[in-house]
Amino acid sequence: MKCVFCNCELKKHTQTIERRLKNRIIYINNVPVDICISCGEVYIDDSIVTEMNNMLNRIQFKDLNNVLFVDFNEERETNFKLFSPQQNKLATT
Numbered sequence: 001m002k003c004v005f006c007n008c009e010l011k012k013h014t015q016t017i018e019r020r021l022k023n024r025i026i027y028i029n030n031v032p033v034d035i036c037i038s039c040g041e042v043y044i045d046d047s048i049v050t051e052m053n054n055m056l057n058r059i060q061f062k063d064l065n066n067v068l069f070v071d072f073n074e075e076r077e078t079n080f081k082l083f084s085p086q087q088n089k090l091a092t093t
């Protein structure tokens with residue numbers, strides 16, 4: 001895959017992604033992204049975006065601080081335990 005803006009190579013990287021949820025800001029650390037080595041444009045895979053949305057859906061009940069820092073890998077593990085298709089039919093909803 002190449003950058004749609006400058007056609008340069010993308011490099012695997014991890015980045016802190018900021019998401020807003022109502023009045024709250026949630027920073028997700030260590031999100032796997034592809035970043036353009038030339039212009040710095042960040043690309044996030046659809047599956048990662050879906051995972052982040054699942055995390056946010058769960059996180060919003062976890063802590064009522066206005067600003068929250070979470071770790072992608074930790075949340076991914078928790079999500080996987082909670083929403084693993086073999087154990088929990090919530091995964092299909």
Ligand SMILES: [Zn+2]
Nearest residue numbers: 003006036039
């Ligand atoms: Zn670029």
